[in-house]
Amino acid sequence: MTDVVQTAGRRARRKTAEPPEPIERQAVVVIHGQGEQRPMGTIRDIVKVLWQFNPELGAVPGDKEAEPRARPIWIVPDDKSGLYELQRVTTPVHNGRRTDFFELYYADLLNATPLRNLWRWLRRLLWIDPADVPDRMRLPWTMFWLLSLVAFATLVMAVLSLPELLRRDWFGVVLAPESRLGLSLILGALAVLLAPKFFRFLSFMEVIPLSLILLVIAIGVMQIGNWNARVIAVLVLIVLVYLSHRMLLPYFGDAASYLSARTETVQSRQVVRNRGLELLKALHDDPNYDRIVIVGHSLGTVLAYDLLHILWQEVGPTKDNPPEPQAVKALEAVDRFVAAAPKGAWSHEEVERFQELQWRAFDALRRQAARPAARGRRATPAGWKISDFVALGSPLASAQFLITESREDFQRMKTERVLPTAPPQPYNARHQAIYIDERGRRAAHHGAVFSTVRWTNIYDEFSSPFFLFGDPIAGPCAGPTRFGSGVKDRNVAITWGPLKLRFFTHSYYWTETSDDWTKPTDHISAFRAAVGLERKPPRDEG
Secondary structure (H helix, E strand, O other), X not given: OOHHHHHHHHHHHOOOOOOOOOOOEEEEEEEOOOOOOOOXXXXXXXXXXXXXXXXXXXXXXXXXXXXXXXXXXXXXXXXXXXXXXXXXXXXXXXXXXXXXXXXXXXXXXXXXXXXXXXXXXXXXXXOOOHHHOOHHHHHHHHHHHHHHHHHHHHHHHHHHHHHHHHHOOHHHHHHXXXXXHHHHHHHHXXXXXXXXXXXXXXXXXXXXXXXXHHHHHHHHHHHHOOOOHHHHHHHHHHHHHHHHHHHHHHXXXXXHHHHOOOHHHHHHHHHHHHHHHXXXXXXXXXXXXXXXXXXXXXXXHHHHHHHHHHHHHHHOOOXXXXXXXHHHHHHHHHHHHHHHOOOOOOOHHHHHHHHHHHHHHHHHHHOOOOEOOOXXXXXXXXXXXXXXXXXXXXXXXXXXXXXXXXXXXXXXXHHOOOOOOOOOOOOOOOOOOEEXXXXXXXXXXXXXXXXXXXXXXXXXXXXXXXXXXXXXXXXXXXXXXXXXXXXXXXXXXXXXXXXXXXXXXOOOOOOOOOOOOOOOOHHHHHHHHHHOOOOOOOOOOO
16 A cells, blocks of 8 residues: 555545534335346345344344344335335334335336347347457357357258158157157156146145256157157257247346347336436435435346436536535545556555545535525535445446447547546546536536445356356456446355355345355355445544
């Protein structure tokens, strides 16, 4: 740590003797990932981990030797989310602070993704310049190419096989003696699938996976067809169509609709962002809230990133809402640190110091009260209230591959402040995030949201060639070639199940996989620390 960096930290700690203003009420906004999510599905599991069964908040009710009782919560109707299917999850006051959990639900807005949108997005990923594919994604991208070629070859073979298959006497083939084994497999699998629905004493068979039953049916069909290559090709094509309808379109269709900025996706992107902004503005304008934390998963992290940028332009301490002197001092402390810090990757200590200064800047801004409208002018919004952005399994790690057109396009958009970074891009050669406007006032530029908002990126890094072991969607976001050295990357290794598997952990970031609830796993501890339900104002931290 350089002397200048240490000096910047000491300057930030020298505050006036103002009494600390406690954070009495905070909101945690959860933004789910892609796919056919159910309303309130993700948020309930997150509330359990962060609040109901969190031993770091103190003793959990119940015997330590037995299963603990959940801390109480209340499900309260609330109109801030704009949907009657959603409610606010409220906690009791704990150590002088109450927490409200909200869900930003958007799956209904992307539910009708046309197949052509998905196809155009996948086609772009296929034909992207290999030089723009990140090293960590090169093997998955290669496998994507191979699977696409196999699917195309299967389609061609199945289409060419149809005329001959249609001419066959399938009634005679099915009733032939040599088809009895295949017919028995099909009938047996159907019996296992349907019998529990009509005879409850056979309900124990419901534990048999549907995929296993379908596999047995497929084997039966292939046995009846005498393992003919044409029959196999048609079966594989049927499976591919089924998977595309059941998994590919619902899961990746949302990503295609939101990540690709094309004429046919502009409207869907706009309505999703509008819903998110309505919720965040309602929370921001509510004087009962002192702090807001945004938690995003997967595609939800991209939406959260966009919303932070847009909201900063509208209510942040820009020239339209200039910060007060105390907030200016805190923001300038961030600028001094950034100017003195290394231009390359930062050490862990430097990231920690940067986030401490961000927390102080947030604390100063949240105290800034709203000013009434002057004649001919709009009212000035209250100070900035969002302190943290917690990204779980974020595809932003592959932004140059998934979001922008190329590596050069990604770097250009960061330099032009179209894509905010942490720390923010400098305003010009003489100013960092804070500059002097035409009226002589100090203000933050429109891309400086991460001068105040702490960005913690939690991911389970995979390693080639076993890219399905871990999270192939997520990865590091910190560094000069990514979103800036001020992002706090937190790499965790998630295991699940009795065998401690590492297979595709993308949806396990808020799932406690430890057998002992009093000893949380690393990914849960990282999640709780990033949110910081009981993080104190900086003056209370000494």
